[in-house]
Amino acid sequence: MQERGIVTLGRFARIVSDASGKHDVLALLADALAEHVACDAVAVYSLAADGKLRLAAARGEGAAAEIEVDLEDVGELAERVLRACGDDYTGHVQRPLVAGAALYGAVVLLRKRGGEPKLELADGLVDLAAMALGTAAHVEQLERQFAELRAQQEMLARTEKLRALGQMAAGISHDLKNILNPLSLHLQVIAMAMDRGKTDDAKSSIAEMKGTLQRGVQTIERLRDFSRQQKETKGELVDLDALAREAAAIGKARAASGSGRVPRIREELSAPRQVWAIGGEIVSALVNLVVNAIDAMAGAEKAGTITLRSGEDEGGSWIEVSDDGPGMPAEVAKRVFEPFFTTKGQEGTGLGLAMVYATMQRHGGSVTLDTAPDRGTTFRLRLPAASPLSGR
Structure with missing residues (x-):
């Protein structure tokens, strides 16, 4: 490969590493192939989740023909593209977009009469794009896993909040019972004392009620202080x-x-x-x-x-x-x-x-x-x- 081709690969590697997603990578690949590998048209196909290859980017006259190919028929892709593009094109080259063991799509290069595309440079560009697609897929997987983990954490947090609310409700119920029971008893004592004319006993119970109510107020204030957000x-x-x-x-x-x-x-x-x-x-x-x-x-x-x-x-x-x-x-x-x-x-x-x-x-x-x-x-x-x- 000539020095110019090496420079092209280096520049493409830098550009594609900054791409924000799969579609950007495929568009950049189509641009680079159309500009540098001496072909007349480029069609870049992406493998969709349903197992079909669909057009993702095209450069050159007629290359944007909407062709859909099942994964098992990927070997026929170039021939079908060539037929769809018309009689002006006489030659084609197909390259898979493979990184590791994963297939992300395929590239078809079309030539009119005469000349051959720069296949070594084309292979280098395709390999770099495939690696970028692999990285993007890995990032998407990590983002999905992170989103799932965050959803699980939020669910656990809600569960913990419900548990804490249950604990707090039980404590409030207990404290209010401790407050209301003595008040009920004192009211009974006051009623009996008033019936018998024993005002001193009634006054004593009223004083006890005041103390009990004060403890209740303090409990409520502490609950407010504990639960408020500031x-x-x-x-x-x-x-x-x-x-x-x-x-x-x-x-x-x-x-x-x-x-x-x-x-x-x-x-x-x-x-x-x-x-x-x-x-x-x-x-x-x-x-x-x-x-x-x-x-x-x-x-x-x-x-x-x-x-x-x-x-x-x-x-x-x-x-x-x-x-x-x-x-x-x-x-x-x-x-x-x-x-x-x-x-x-x-x-x-x-x-x-x-x-x-x-x-x-x-x-x-x-x-x-x-x-x-x-x-x-x-x-x-x-x-x-x-x-x-x-x-x-």
Whole structure:
């Protein structure tokens, strides 16, 4: 093959590698053959999914005749094309478009009287086009497989969402039952007390009802906080130490209102760099952790200590809530972030730590737990320097 032919093959290889699909490859092949291999007409046929060869591209007078050939009759293709193109054409050459073990079509070159086409160059162009067709077919197969995989993933995601909704519905049903049953009982007590003129008993039951209703409101608020999506919400630069002090103040008031020994709440804050966050959500998360620590140490022989610490590392800032309480066994620690998992019996909703986890996920951060029986518990909230809530 002459140097010009080699250059032609190189240029065609580059062009065909950028083709967007099978039809583009076949059209480029027809152009190259008509221009470079000294033939008078070119007909390029593509093998369809139904096993028939159909015209995909044609160059030259009469070459665009619509001919359809079954795969088993592919050997007759050139003769049928020659007859359809008229008496001006006296010679023909047929080449298959084959890559690996796959047939993608066929090429027919037509000549008028005299001369021979440049078959070596034609074979090179046909081979390059066939390889491009093989690559395109492989890409199409991968795209189909990817689409099938994505559909399966979406189906699994829908199934998982239904499972999660079922779990949440069961938890809501359980919590509402815990709220409604005491209310019903208190209403009965009030009715009997009023019949007997015992207003003090009625007032006591009313006070109990208020407390029960308040727990119901808190449950609903936590469900809302856990389930809401706030992708559109933008945060602001916040001082973690200020948020920690706010949470500590709320925790101290909560501890003082309870019965039994009051744990000490102290702060070891180190002024870490500011981070992007929704301050109210971080305070709520910290209060949840502080209240959990207070509850964990309730009934202890001596008042314990809850410590809020802050710091920073290479990628962001963090804040910890630690206690020197009883700690958690491994089987409890691995489930604490599950919605509706609680160790507090009917007093617990199992949503507090799940809400903390959801808050940190929404902020692009993380929450980690370090605990063991008789070693206390430490939760660390870590917020990245580059948060999805930064609005940047």
